[in-house]
Amino acid sequence: MASETLVNDSPAPAVFDSEAAGCLVKELRYTFLSGKTRSYEWRLSQLKSLLKMMEDSEKQICDALFSDLSKPEMEAYIHEVAMIKSSCKLALKKLKDWMKPEKAKTNLGTFPSTAEIVPEPLGVVLVISAWNYPLLLSVDPVIGAIAAGNAVVLKPSELASAMSSLLAKLLGKYLDNSAIKVVEGAVPETSVLLEQKWDKIFYTGNGRVARIVMAAAAKNLTPVVLELGGKSPVLVDSNIDLAVTSRRILSGKWGCNNGQACVAPDYLITTKQYAPVLIESLKHNLVKFFGEDPMKSPDLSRVGNPNHFARLKKLLDDDKVSGKIIHGGQADKSSLKIAPTIILDAPEDSLIMTEEIFGPLLPIMTVEKIEDGIEFINSRAKPLAAYLFTNNKQLKEKFVSNISAGGVVINDVTLHLMVDTLPFGGVGESGMGAYHGKFSFDSFSHKKAVLYRGFFGDAPARYPPYTPGKLRLLKALLDGSLLGIIRALFGFS
Ligand code: NAD
Numbered sequence: 234m235a236s237e238t239l240v241n242d243s244p245a246p247a248v249f250d251s252e253a254a255g256c257l258v259k260e261l262r263y264t265f266l267s268g269k270t271r272s273y274e275w276r277l278s279q280l281k282s283l284l285k286m287m288e289d290s291e292k293q294i295c296d297a298l299f300s301d302l303s304k305p306e307m308e309a310y311i312h313e314v315a316m317i318k319s320s321c322k323l324a325l326k327k328l329k330d331w332m333k334p335e336k337a338k339t340n341l342g343t344f345p346s347t348a349e350i351v352p353e354p355l356g357v358v359l360v361i362s363a364w365n366y367p368l369l370l371s372v373d374p375v376i377g378a379i380a381a382g383n384a385v386v387l388k389p390s391e392l393a394s395a396m397s398s399l400l401a402k403l404l405g406k407y408l409d410n411s412a413i414k415v416v417e418g419a420v421p422e423t424s425v426l427l428e429q430k431w432d433k434i435f436y437t438g439n440g441r442v443a444r445i446v447m448a449a450a451a452k453n454l455t456p457v458v459l460e461l462g463g464k465s466p467v468l469v470d471s472n473i474d475l476a477v478t479s480r481r482i483l484s485g486k487w488g489c490n491n492g493q494a495c496v497a498p499d500y501l502i503t504t505k506q507y508a509p510v511l512i513e514s515l516k517h518n519l520v521k522f523f524g525e526d527p528m529k530s531p532d533l534s535r536v537g538n539p540n541h542f543a544r545l546k547k548l549l550d551d552d553k554v555s556g557k558i559i560h561g562g563q564a565d566k567s568s569l570k571i572a573p574t575i576i577l578d579a580p581e582d583s584l585i586m587t588e589e590i591f592g593p594l595l596p597i598m599t600v601e602k603i604e605d606g607i608e609f610i611n612s613r614a615k616p617l618a619a620y621l622f623t624n625n626k627q628l629k630e631k632f633v634s635n636i637s638a639g640g641v642v643i644n645d646v647t648l649h650l651m652v653d654t655l656p657f658g659g660v661g662e663s664g665m666g667a668y669h670g671k672f673s674f675d676s677f678s679h680k681k682a683v684l685y686r687g688f689f690g691d692a693p694a695r696y697p698p699y700t701p702g703k704l705r706l707l708k709a710l711l712d713g714s715l716l717g718i719i720r721a722l723f724g725f726s
Pocket of ligand 1 (some may be wrong): 361362363364365366370388389390391392418419420423425438439441442445459461462463490494495498589591617659664677
């Protein structure tokens with residue numbers, strides 16, 4: 234039985250069951266079929282309203298992020314508000330170009346003809362979002378869905394409840410509710426949504442639920458984008474600028490929602506020889522960034538919820554790991570805070586080295602030679618991101634060509650997702666499909682192949698009765714042999 238939920242234009246909370254979900258999709262399909270969402274003007278007006286919503290509501294958004302995660306205002310603004318504004322502005326600027334059909338070359342076999350690739354909206358799409366970047370991961374895919382001309386239902390994460398209700402309120406107020414809806418709720422509500430027929434499901438979250446989403450989608454042959462996570466490694470060579478490297482790793486790990494980011498470094502690998510130098514620098518900068526008592530730092534988010542706190546505590550309390558903590562380790566259940574923690578050489582089969590950490594714990598693994606790190610990474614599931622710090626050109630080349638990951642960054646971490654000309658998505662266990670910039674538009678569009686012909690130049694050779702002469706001509710045509718065509722036309726074998 235589904236629990237109480239809120240659909241953004243409903244007058245009062247109602248039970249959101251299969252029937253309600255069915256009605257919702259029916260209404261959106263009706264809007265989509267009216268053609269309203271296809272027009273350039275509609276897409277533009279919705280994107281402009283979304284941008285206005287962001288400008289009007291910055292404080293409410295930052296407050297919700299603080300309430301859900303104690304997210305520092307600087308991170309809330311840079312990683313969520315500013316990213317959404319820039320995504321919206323890019324879509325507004327490029328929308329006309331993105332919507333334009335793309336000319337395609339034709340060949341002798343269809344002569345005379347012209348062809349183009351026409352992007353068309355998929356229809357009614359579902360976006361299911363996660364709790365750790367609850368604004369960004371909800372609104373960014375919605376921007377792509379609107380830009381591509383779809384009707385859309387957003388299901389934010391119940392684990393970021395302040396943001397979930399704020400999104401229901403704001404999207405209800407600023408956007409066209411006949412085509413864009415927010416459904417709040419947890420597993421029951423998501424389950425009844427997944428029973429419906431969608432034209433695309435865009436899911437952000439963990440691999441276990443991704444399998445549930447994909448199984449539900451398979452029933453209707455619905456395509457999916459799965460934005461998942463994994464253990465994103467950082468390989469650290471010794472010929473580097475240590476101070477810069479250490480600062481960048483710290484900001485990508487603890488300065489990104491206290492490690493609760495899909496692209497945050499999950500573990501480091503360095504050589505046995507270099508490890509002491511790197512560790513000293515990390516420890517030094519941790520104190521510089523977050524003070525002697527990081528549990529009191531206002532610049533660290535808290536752990537998202539009690540379940541994740543218990544999960545992280547279990548990783549730390551593991552017998553194989555607890556003796557290997559070389560920095561941090563403090564945890565306070567009542568405030569859901571865990572200090573930045575470094576663990577040296579946890580066994581490969583420990584939980585912390587087999588599960589995605591998604592929190593403030595950073596294991597460091599040591600190897601004899603730096604190249605061994607590549608082997609180590611390749612022996613595990615394909616990560617969402619892989620990072621390398623080095624000045625060695627050959628190592629860079631080897632890393633880029635040998636490591637399969639959603640994205641790779643050399644000499645920094647996490648920044649690739651700020652580059653909107655790069656696709657953002659995973660591979661293998663870290664997901665499928667990608668978005669950001671034009672990739673978001675493409676992700677919610679079908680690329681329709683269109684061939685245009687006139688009535689001139691109808692070749693009798695393609696029609697029965699088939700003869701050896703016709704076959705010779707068609708073979709020459711399909712081979713693209715001008716000489717063969719001339720010979721066939723003049724009847725030479
Ligand atoms: P979550 O718990 O918020 O779940 C995500 C969504 O799945 C929610 O909307 C939730 O209601 C729904 N859900 C949960 N259980 C369900 C079920 N049984 N059936 C149907 N729907 C269900 O988020 P999470 O999974 O804890 O998120 C963390 C994971 O997401 C990490 O693995 C992280 O790496 C990954 N992540 C990936 C990206 C990315 O962009 N690739 C971004 C953020 C997080």
